[in-house]
Amino acid sequence: MAALTPVVVNPGGYDLPEEQRRLLRWMLYIGYAALTAGVFHGLANALSYAGISILGWFPGLKTYYQGLTAHGVANVLIFTFSFANGFLPLMTARALSRPLDRRFLWGSFLALLIGNILVIYAVVSNQASVLYTSYAPLQAHWTYYLGLVLVVVSTWLALASMLVNLRGWRREHPGARIPLLAYISVASYLMWFLASLPVAVSFLGFLLPWSLGLVERVDPLLTRTLFWFTGHAIVYAWLLPAYVSWYAILPRQVGGSLISDSYTRIVWILFLLLSIPTGIHHQYTDPGISTHLKALHGVLTFGIFFPSLATAFSVIAALEIGARRRGGTGLLGWIKRIPWGDPSVAAQLLAMLTFVLGGATGLINASYTMNQVIHNTTWVPGHFHMTVGTAVALTLMGVAYWLVPYLSGRGLYSRKLALASSWVYSIGIVIFARGMISGGLHGMPRRTFMAEATYFQPEWRLPGILTGVGGTLMFIGVMFFFVVIGLTIVAGRRGEQPQDIPVSDTLTAPALTGWEPRLDRFGLWFAAAVILIAIAYGPFFLSYSPAAVSPGFKVF
Amino acid sequence: MKVHTYEKAFLAVGLAVLLVCGAALVYATAVQGIHLPGVAGRIDPRRVYQTPPFNKPGVREVGPGHYQAVIVSQTWAFVPPVIRVPVNAKITFIATTVDVIHGFNVEGTRLNMMLVPGQVSRNSYRFSAPGEYLVICHEYCGLGHHTMAGKVVVEGAAADRAGGDEADDDGEDH
Numbered sequence: 001m002a003a004l005t006p007v008v009v010n011p012g013g014y015d016l017p018e019e020q021r022r023l024l025r026w027m028l029y030i031g032y033a034a035l036t037a038g039v040f041h042g043l044a045n046a047l048s049y050a051g052i053s054i055l056g057w058f059p060g061l062k063t064y065y066q067g068l069t070a071h072g073v074a075n076v077l078i079f080t081f082s083f084a085n086g087f088l089p090l091m092t093a094r095a096l097s098r099p100l101d102r103r104f105l106w107g108s109f110l111a112l113l114i115g116n117i118l119v120i121y122a123v124v125s126n127q128a129s130v131l132y133t134s135y136a137p138l139q140a141h142w143t144y145y146l147g148l149v150l151v152v153v154s155t156w157l158a159l160a161s162m163l164v165n166l167r168g169w170r171r172e173h174p175g176a177r178i179p180l181l182a183y184i185s186v187a188s189y190l191m192w193f194l195a196s197l198p199v200a201v202s203f204l205g206f207l208l209p210w211s212l213g214l215v216e217r218v219d220p221l222l223t224r225t226l227f228w229f230t231g232h233a234i235v236y237a238w239l240l241p242a243y244v245s246w247y248a249i250l251p252r253q254v255g256g257s258l259i260s261d262s263y264t265r266i267v268w269i270l271f272l273l274l275s276i277p278t279g280i281h282h283q284y285t286d287p288g289i290s291t292h293l294k295a296l297h298g299v300l301t302f303g304i305f306f307p308s309l310a311t312a313f314s315v316i317a318a319l320e321i322g323a324r325r326r327g328g329t330g331l332l333g334w335i336k337r338i339p340w341g342d343p344s345v346a347a348q349l350l351a352m353l354t355f356v357l358g359g360a361t362g363l364i365n366a367s368y369t370m371n372q373v374i375h376n377t378t379w380v381p382g383h384f385h386m387t388v389g390t391a392v393a394l395t396l397m398g399v400a401y402w403l404v405p406y407l408s409g410r411g412l413y414s415r416k417l418a419l420a421s422s423w424v425y426s427i428g429i430v431i432f433a434r435g436m437i438s439g440g441l442h443g444m445p446r447r448t449f450m451a452e453a454t455y456f457q458p459e460w461r462l463p464g465i466l467t468g469v470g471g472t473l474m475f476i477g478v479m480f481f482f483v484v485i486g487l488t489i490v491a492g493r494r495g496e497q498p499q500d501i502p503v504s505d506t507l508t509a510p511a512l513t514g515w516e517p518r519l520d521r522f523g524l525w526f527a528a529a530v531i532l533i534a535i536a537y538g539p540f541f542l543s544y545s546p547a548a549v550s551p552g553f554k555v556f
Numbered sequence: 557m558k559v560h561t562y563e564k565a566f567l568a569v570g571l572a573v574l575l576v577c578g579a580a581l582v583y584a585t586a587v588q589g590i591h592l593p594g595v596a597g598r599i600d601p602r603r604v605y606q607t608p609p610f611n612k613p614g615v616r617e618v619g620p621g622h623y624q625a626v627i628v629s630q631t632w633a634f635v636p637p638v639i640r641v642p643v644n645a646k647i648t649f650i651a652t653t654v655d656v657i658h659g660f661n662v663e664g665t666r667l668n669m670m671l672v673p674g675q676v677s678r679n680s681y682r683f684s685a686p687g688e689y690l691v692i693c694h695e696y697c698g699l700g701h702h703t704m705a706g707k708v709v710v711e712g713a714a715a716d717r718a719g720g721d722e723a724d725d726d727g728e729d730h
Contacts, residue, residue: 547598550601555697
């Protein structure tokens with residue numbers, strides 16, 4: 001076997017300046033706090049499907065939909081991007097052994113903080129109960145749109161801090177291949193940067209001026225299409241930081257190695273190319289968009305399934321290599337030798353297992369005509385609680401079990417409670433998703449206060465109960481997580497933390513000749529992605545003449 | 557770049573599954589005639605009730621065995637809330653909204669449309685079994701969203717043939 005190639009420049013270790021560590025740590029804390037706050041509303045939403053309303057327990061909460069907005073915004077916007085803002089720059093700096101750009105990092109932190117304050121104000125005061133999709137002509141208070149724009153700006157500034165870092169390193173190392181960990185971290189946020197532009201146009205160009213009264217009307221189909229232009233790629237922006245952990249960290253945690261350097265880079269390039277020109281599959285049942293364009297986006301969505309298939313192979317192979325090095329044998333017997341007792345590993349393995357079901361249900365969503373059966377039913381949240389709600393959220397919880405100790409200088413407080421958290425959460429998601437998915441097949445609507453709905457179908461009874469039971473277990477799982485992380489921060493033993501980030505290695509080194517170095521030319525691939533997007537979205541934007549027909553409605 | 561044999565095999569099987577699924581969708585659309593809503597015209601949401609056909613919401617016969625069901629949605633009701641259609645007839649649903657985005661989902665069928673201000677939504681369906689079908693708004697539309705529902709009453713004798721879909725192509729849904 002050839003020598004192993006580390007995914008970083010210096011496997012011996014690298015410590016960021018303390019100020020930068022602190023900024024990254026606080027962005028992570030904001031994220032984990034948002035996760036914890038959001039799941040309280042998640043519990044209320046899940047119980048509502050079982051016919052139980054606990055809204056009275058939430059001081060100051062006025063409506064179910066205010067809580068649902070808080071759940072969505074906190075858990076898929078604030079949690080995911082705060083984590084990525086802390087995690088991806090840290091990985092880049094570690095990979096290159098270089099400090100980040102200080103000003104951009106501060107800018108990112110402040111934009112995230114101020115954005116959060118504005119969004120919290122708007123949501124808590126019930127002036128933004130429009131759900132995270134922010135569909136016009138439901139009109140939120142301007143602080144909501146501005147706050148979310150600032151959260152997006154904070155991701156751009158985090159990317160800038162990484163790009164400055166990478167550019168400096170490449171200047172000093174002409175001709176060298178980018179270390180894999182830096183490559184996938186930067187590529188993740190490059191994809192997101194491109195993907196985030198349409199929603200930025202929608203918010204800055206239309207919804208923010210409209211909420212301020214500067215323009216009277218907007219075109220709801222246009223802003224909705226701009227939202228979904230960003231809105232499918234956004235799920236990969238949530239997923240890719242988890243993939244960074246699965247590819248570049250987890251193999252080390254299980255004692256294995258990643259099989260192929262080039263293969264990993266190709267997976268990220270495919271995400272850069274294909275994540276964005278797929279958004280219209282969220283609008284299959286919309287008027288005003290041609291069925292041909294819907295079909296094209298359907299085909300491309302099938303295409304984006306491919307890099308995740310490749311990921312399944314690479315990641316499981318890395319696990320198997322690790323388990324066999326640890327003495328595992330047999331066709332499947334090696335699975336027992338994966339360190340299931342390590343809470344960080346167990347969380348991520350359970351996240352992956354759930355992702356298999358999440359991916360399969362996602363393919364059904366993308367399936368053009370079949371989408372009509374399940375569109376906007378609870379099938380959809382059943383699906384995405386297995387993807388972003390578990391594959392991503394549980395992975396990020398697993399990462400916290402080494403990352404929070406590493407950054408805070410304190411040992412993990414309770415390994416057992418951390419393990420229990422992941423198992424309780426995973427059992428919960430299986431029950432929850434079974435409920436939502438079967439209810440969705442019977443037309444049970446998502447985003448609906450079922451506990452007080454004026455209609456009911458008998459087929460929804462059992463699915464509703466399963467949703468409530470599973471959701472309660474998921475909530476308990478996150479509460480365990482919150483206790484573990486909270487106690488780690490305030491009472492973990494100093495000195496017991498990991499001294500370095502557990503970075504992996506690859507069996508094959510990056511090639512220095514041939515076509516493979518071209519994988520590192522981000523500019524080229526970025527341009528290719530823009531061309532593909534123009535093909536996929538051009539027909540709509542060239543043929544659609546916007547008509548600002550809708551004033552704002554504040555019917556919440 | 558060396559690709560492992562097992563990896564090649566795994567990806568080949570994965571690709572084959574995707575192609576088979578894709579072929580099934582082509583079959584559903586081209587042969588079975590199941591269509592998504594497409595471009596069906598635009599409307600000024602302020603003037604919905606003055607604009608044909610929405611000036612007369614309800615069901616009307618437009619040809620032999622072909623009916624049009626015209627529905628207006630608003631916070632938080634469908635107008636008309638109950639429609640009656642004959643079994644086995646082709647029903648073309650035409651709907652829009654006067655205010656925010658609503659949904660139009662007929663339980664137990666594949667009829668599933670978003671109603672977006674400024675746009676006309678249209679899709680066709682053939683009910684093969686008589687009975688009452690719950691219609692719900694399945695897009696969040698404000699405080700009373702969970703009270704927004706209606707009904708399709710399908711009248712007549714049960715059909716001999718099964719299935720609710722056949723080439724219901726309006727020829728303009730693109």
